[in-house]
Amino acid sequence: MKKLIVFIGLFVAGSSLGQQYKSFPMWDHTLPVEQRVNDLVHRLTLEEKVGQMVNAAPAITHLGIPAYDWWNETLHGVARTPYHVTSYPQAIAMAATWDTAALFLMADYSATEGRAIHNRATAEGKDNERYVGLTYWTPNINIFRDPRWGRGQETYGEDPYLTAKLGAAFVRGLQGDDPIYLKAAACAKHFAVHSGPEPSRHSDDIHPSLHDLWDTYLPAFHELVVNAGVAGVMCAYNAVDGQPCCGNDLLMTNILRRQWKFTGYVTSDCWALDDFFKYHKTHKDATAAAADALIHSTDIECGTSVYYSLINAVKTGLISEAQLDTSLSRLFTIRYRLGLFDPVSQVRYAQTPASVLESPEHDAHALKMASESIVLLKNSEGVLPLSKKIKRIAVIGPNADNKIAVLGNYNGTPSRVVTVVEGIREKLGPDVTLIYEKAINHTNDTLLNYRDITAMLSFKGSPGVQAAYFDNEQLEGTPLQTLIEKDIDHYWAEGQTPAPNLKTIHYSARYTTFLKAAATEIMNFEVDGDDGYRLFINDSLIVDAWTKNRWGARPFVLPVRKDSSYKIVVEFHQNEGNAFIQVKAGDRVKTDFAALAGRLKDVDAIIFAGGISPQLEGEEMPVSVPGFDGGDRTTIMLPKVQTALLKALQQTGKPVVFVMMTGSAIAIPEEDAKLPAIINAWYGGQRAGTAIADVLFGDYNPSGRLPVTFYASDKDLRSFKDYSMQNRTYRYFRGKPLYPFGYGLSYTHFSYSELKVAESVRKGTPVSISVLLTNTGQFDGDEVVQLYVSHPGVANAPIRALKGFQRISLKHGESKKVSFTLTTEDLSLVDDNGKRYQPGGKTVISIGGGQPGQERGDMNKVLLHTVMVR
Known part of the structure; x- marks a missing residue:
């Protein structure tokens, strides 16, 4: 009995002690933020301090500090969240609007949805997960100096002034106008002199002239830091003049902190601190890298390893604990300004309901921005706008019904995405005959004409596929969830989960089914996935892309006999980012361009939706197809297969309108010379198809203007790795562009x-x-x-x-x-x-x-x- 009484007494005392933190100044919302932050920081142990300096900061329960993941994205709408959100046009498309007011409102709406997501996640006990926080690592205000850079789509173009004004509008819209609280926290990235190439970004050492540094690469950062009051800055992977950006004397110490007097927080790019000793070879180990990054006021590591070495750096005297306190003060100041330590009743943004997600106002604004972004490049002979009285129209091409293309990268997932085909079909109604054919892929003319084989698939007598989902990447242990699904054809945006109770990253799956052949034949298949996968037929390994996946489907053939069964197993794992896995069957057919043109001889007009796609260009992507390398492009020319198909379509004698989608400038001299009408539609977001149809049929007068120079050929480009601005962008290019910066036609004069x-x-x-x-x-x-x-x-x-x-x-x-x-x-x-x-x-x-x-x-x-x- 005495033991029980003692135990109860300790429990009560512990509970009382555990609630003492509520009386600490750090929790008193009536006190100045600086006083609260100082109180908090000085209650932390060395180990606790360091734990708060990585992006996934753990909870400190004895002080009531919740876990918080700083990593979130909202490039053009909240990205990678597990909830449906509004997806606006890609950043480069929004730049083509030249509309600061619209960008301000887009950022404001995105912050509203971000608040609703955070509030919902908090209510569901998920507020410590990635992609539900309120610190957004956006905007990307690097200068798009070379059209081959795959991440240029994330920027506002090639001009420092346009980038600065648009970036400032975004920051002000996202951060809100409350005198006390931030609606959300923006972050200017990547500081600085960063714009590819992607494959070498971790080791590149760039030596810009002082003229180019201050004339081109820094003005937008200056505008956001000094005038727009951006909350955060992200330092880049590359080095500048021999020092990694996150440990750079000139950039971080002299300019950012001393000259510009920036008092916000700095985060490293993700795993950039590893580059100090792994690729730049400027530091001997993680401890040296961590200490130097901190000395240069990098406050938080996006990553999982290097900053834990700060404990050793303090203990060995490389840095002082007071230096940690300076960074921690900046970090917690942001969290306090977001209202994360205050009662919901005190923070109006914390009262944002989930009903704002995908609101009609947000959807309408997505359409407005998509419409404003479309650039009319050519319109000879008055081909556009097309008449709505036409009877037959053809919509052809790899982007005609491509939802991935219109959403761009760093995207969220809306409930509905309108593609070009869907937008035109909705515009014209059921009385007009619409012919749709993909016809080609972006870079080749051989398609797998898919067949529905779901009736041939079963598992232990049940139709479909057994899907076993694991909460790790190695298929280890007992599956967390086992389901029967109809096929193997899945796509999950970053932040989404494929099964209930499964986390949104670092999971794996095993799909098992038996295919019963309906006929004796040789069946053609494609398997594709990301991050990694392998495929077995009758327990024999057929395709192994577990650790060396490359974007692009892997073909394989399977000879089958009627009524025989074949065991198919696909294993898949996801690490970070979007994920997909699919196995499709069909007949591999090379498109006959002449036959296709013959089938279209009676249409009134042909819309060709081509260009490129975020499936080909983007951040450090394992792409290995002609014209593309690691997310970048090796040529700016339109893929040859598209030029060839456009020639064939012109042979019909019908007006051919080229709807080009891209995140960067494409050289189309031949198309410009021969086609009557060309529009550039970028990656237009969830309402892209509606906006394109409105322009094509005259319900919206195109008004977008190019935020980048469209060069005529690869010959106009300098070396990709050369960061000199000589003969680059409209400000210094001495040649004749195909379409100049600022260019765009209209239906009026x-x-x-x-x-x-x-x-x-x-x-x-x-x-x-x-x-x-x-x-x-x-x-x-x-x-x-x-x-x-x-x-x-x-x-x-x-x-x-x-x-x-x-x-x-x-x-x-x-x-x-x-x-x-x-x-x-x-x-x-x-x-x-x-x-x-x-x-x-x-x-x-x-x-x-x-x-x-x-x-x-x-x-x-x-x-x-x-x-x-x-």
């Missing part, structure tokens, strides 16, 4: 008149500019008014540089005065030492619908004016 600007100004004086814009055409529409500045005769100056833009909506016949004010900074240049100065003499200002001297077709003329600077 705009004119510019009554330009008003001073003839001369003194240095340091702002310059006011106004112009009258008139819609002189027959359609209502949007114009993007662009203002460029150039300094003729000044060495190392850009040919011209964007310094202002406004998106203006006008009804046909309507006019509006448009005004700009150029600041001293807008009128300045960067010298060879990286210093900004304003040159005297002639400064040329151009204002219009694009760059001066690069108008094409109906593109608006540009007004020029020379200002003498004294």
Whole structure:
């Protein structure tokens, strides 16, 4: 009895002690955040402090601190979450809108959905999981200097000014306007001088000139850090001038912390600290890497190993515990500003309901941005808009019904995705005959015409496939869940789980079924998956991609006899990111282009939906097909098979409209010369198909403008690894582009008149500019008014540089005065030492619908004016 009394007494005392933390200043929401943070940090042990400096920070139960994973993404809508969300156009597509207000609202809506997800996960006890937190590692404001970079789709293009303005709008929209709390925390990445190649990014050492550093690579970061108040910065994988970015004197210490006085948090890119000693070879081991990264104010490691070495670094005197405290203060300040330590009643964002997910307003905005992003590249002979009175239309191509293509990378999963075929079908209704054929893959002309074999599959007398799911990647132990599924054809976006109670990462599965042949034949199959898989037939290993998977289906053949059974086993594992596994059967057929054209001889118009796809370009991807390498491109030319098919389609004599999807510039000189109509639709998000159909049939007047230069051929490109800006992007390229930066046609016409600007100004004086814009055409529409500045005769100056833009909506016949004010900074240049100065003499200002001297077709003329600077 005495033992029981003692035990009960200890339990009660322990419970009381366990609740003492509620009285600590760290939990008093009436106190200043700085005081609360200091109280928290100084209650932590050394080991607890270090544990909070990795992205998956564990709980500290004796203080009531919950576990928190800093890693989350919202590039164009909340990404990788287990819940359905709104998916907006890819970042490069949103840049093509040149619409800061729309981007601000998109970010605000994304933060709203992010809050709803976090609140729901908290209610379900899942708030410590990845991809449900409120710290988003977005936006990507690296400069898209080379169109071969597969991650360029995540950026706002090649221009520092456009990138800065769009990035700032995103940050302000995401972080909200509450005077106390952040709605969500944005993070500017990847700091700095980072834009491929993907395969060598972990070991590249880049040596930018001081001019290029301050003229091109840093302005957008400066805008977000100094003016937009971004909460976080992510340092890049590569090295700059011999030092890894996360341990770089110039970038991290001198510029970010001292010059820009950044007080937010810095995270490493994921596993970038491993690169210090594994690839850069600048540090001898993890302890040296961890200490140096911390000294350079990298506050948190995205990763699982290096920062645990900080314990040893403190104990051996490489760093002091006070240095840890500085980083921890920055980290916990963010969590406090997010309201994660305050009552729900105090934080209005914490009251966001799940009903906001995929709201009608968000869906409508996804459509608006998709529509605004579409760039009309060519429209000769008035082919577009097409008549809705047509009777027969063909929609052909690898992106015609490709949901992966329209969603881009770093994406969430919406409940519904509208592809090109679906958008056109909905637009025209059931009375119009729509012919759809994929016809080709992106890079080849041989398809597997799929057959439905589900009736041939069974497991122990039950139709279908036994699926056994394991909560580890090695198929070890007892399956967590065993189900019967109809086939092996699955896709899970990052953050989704294939079975109840299974975690969203690091799982595996074994699929077992018996195929009973319906006839004696040779059956053709394809197996594909990611992250890794292997396939067995009758217990013999047929395909092994467990550790060396490459994107692209693996074909195999299976000779079968009627009524005989064949055991099929597929083993699969998932590590990080999206996941899929599929086994499909069919007949492998090389497309006969002439026969296809013959089948289309009676249609009224042909829509070819081609280009490329995030299945081919993206972050460090194991792609091994012609024209692509590791997520990057080895050529910017349209894949040859698409050019060949387009030629065949033209032989029908019917109008052929090329709907191009891409995250980067594609060179299409032959298509530009021969096709009557071309639109660039990027990766347009969940409503891409609706937006494309609206443009094709005149319900939306295209108004997108290119945020990157579309070069004519690979010959226009410098070495991919050369980070010099000489002859790169519209600001320094001396050749003739196929479609210039800022370019885009309309169904209407705009004119510019009554330009008003001073003839001369003194240095340091702002310059006011106004112009009258008139819609002189027959359609209502949007114009993007662009203002460029150039300094003729000044060495190392850009040919011209964007310094202002406004998106203006006008009804046909309507006019509006448009005004700009150029600041001293807008009128300045960067010298060879990286210093900004304003040159005297002639400064040329151009204002219009694009760059001066690069108008094409109906593109608006540009007004020029020379200002003498004294």
